[in-house]
Amino acid sequence: DIQMTQSPSSLSASIGDRVTITCRASQSISSHLNWYQQKPGTAPKFLIYGASTLQSGVPSRFSGSGSGTDFTLTIDSLKPEDFASYYCQQSYSTPFTFGPGTKVDIK
Amino acid sequence: QVQLQESGPGLVKPSETLSLTCTVSGGSISNYYWSWIRQPPGKGLEWIGYIYDSGNTNYNPSLKSPVTISVDTSKNQFSLKLSSVTAADTAVYYCARVVYYYDNSGSRDDAFDIWGQGTMVTVSS
Numbered sequence: 074d075i076q077m078t079q080s081p082s083s084l085s086a087s088i089g090d091r092v093t094i095t096c097r098a099s100q101s102i103s104s105h106l107n108w109y110q111q112k113p114g115t116a117p118k119f120l121i122y123g124a125s126t127l128q129s130g131v132p133s134r135f136s137g138s139g140s141g142t143d144f145t146l147t148i149d150s151l152k153p154e155d156f157a158s159y160y161c162q163q164s165y166s167t168p169f170t171f172g173p174g175t176k177v178d179i180k
Numbered sequence: 181q182v183q184l185q186e187s188g189p190g191l192v193k194p195s196e197t198l199s200l201t202c203t204v205s206g207g208s209i210s211n212y213y214w215s216w217i218r219q220p221p222g223k224g225l226e227w228i229g230y231i232y233d234s235g236n237t238n239y240n241p242s243l244k245s246p247v248t249i250s251v252d253t254s255k256n257q258f259s260l261k262l263s264s265v266t267a268a269d270t271a272v273y274y275c276a277r278v279v280y281y282y283d284n285s286g287s288r289d290d291a292f293d294i295w296g297q298g299t300m301v302t303v304s305s
Contacts, residue, residue: 074242104283107291109225116274116295117225122281123289160225164290168240171225 075099075163079172085180090151094175096144096161104140105165111174112157120159121146151177182207184275184296192269192303198245198262202275202296209233209256213278215292216249216260218271226271230278231258245269265303272298 076099086092096106104124109117119128121137124144134149148155156179161172188200202214215230229239231249239247245265251258262269276292283289 103285103287105287105289107289109292116298117292118295119291119293122291123283126281128291128293162225162291164288167227167238168242169227169290171227173224 074168075102075166075170077161077163077170077172079159079161079175081175082173083176083178085178086151087180088151088153092148092151092155092177094146094159094177096139096146096172098142098144098163098165101141102163102165105163106137106139106144107162107164108135108137108146109160109162110155110157111160117160122164148177182277182294184277184294186273186275186296186299188299188301190300190302192265192301193305194266194303195264198260198265198269198301198303200260200273200275200299200301202258202260204256204258204277209251209253209258213280213290214249214251214258215276215278217274217276217292217295218269219274219298220268220271228260228262267303270301270303272300274298 078097106124108121111117125137136147158174158176185203192198210233213230216228231237246263248261275296277294279293281289
């Protein structure tokens with residue numbers, strides 16, 4: 074199975090900050106990397122696919138980059154509704170696997 | 181718009197079978213892959229498996245409990261059965277629609293674009 078790691082596991086940030094979350098795969102997954110946002114008590118929300126393409130309706134302050142084994146999710150100008158946990162997921166091969174998540178909370 | 185709703189018992193005894201159903205509304209179950217994903221309390225997400233409307237399946241071999249996913253296109257539903265469950269199977273179970281994209285090289289990229297609200301299942305005697 075492809076193992077996914079994320080760093081940091083949590084971070085504190087202020088409204089308006091730029092936040093970067095890193096995701097790493099245990100082997101090359103090309104650009105087969107998706108990102109999800111999850112708020113407490115709710116289902117994950119699909120944000121980005123193919124490492125960098127925003128799903129329809131996702132604000133442009135979200136962006137993704139990377140290929141191979143190293144990927145980043147960046148949120149420009151953090152808004153109150155962005156405080157949540159973020160998960161990466163590889164779709165290069167089954168079993169699909171998720172990173173352990175990064176929790177973004179208010180400083 | 182397409183919505184998914186999980187249903188099933190919230191409490192299952194150890195060694196018994198966990199059974200859940202996902203009802204798809206606002207759209208057809210045909211021509212898509214459908215998946216089950218779970219999340220133990222306070223932990224991350226684990227993919228369980230998926231099924232196509234034809235009945236083709238793909239399961240996560242890492243799961244310790246035997247898994248069966250089935251589809252009923254006449255009811256616009258798909259189901260999950262997890263046998264011989266243990267406390268480790270306690271989790272919120274989500275059903276999700278799988279969408280796929282092809283990149284410039286023709287490689288397929290699967291993602292979970294629509295999720296149900298999730299249902300908590302506790303395994304306990």
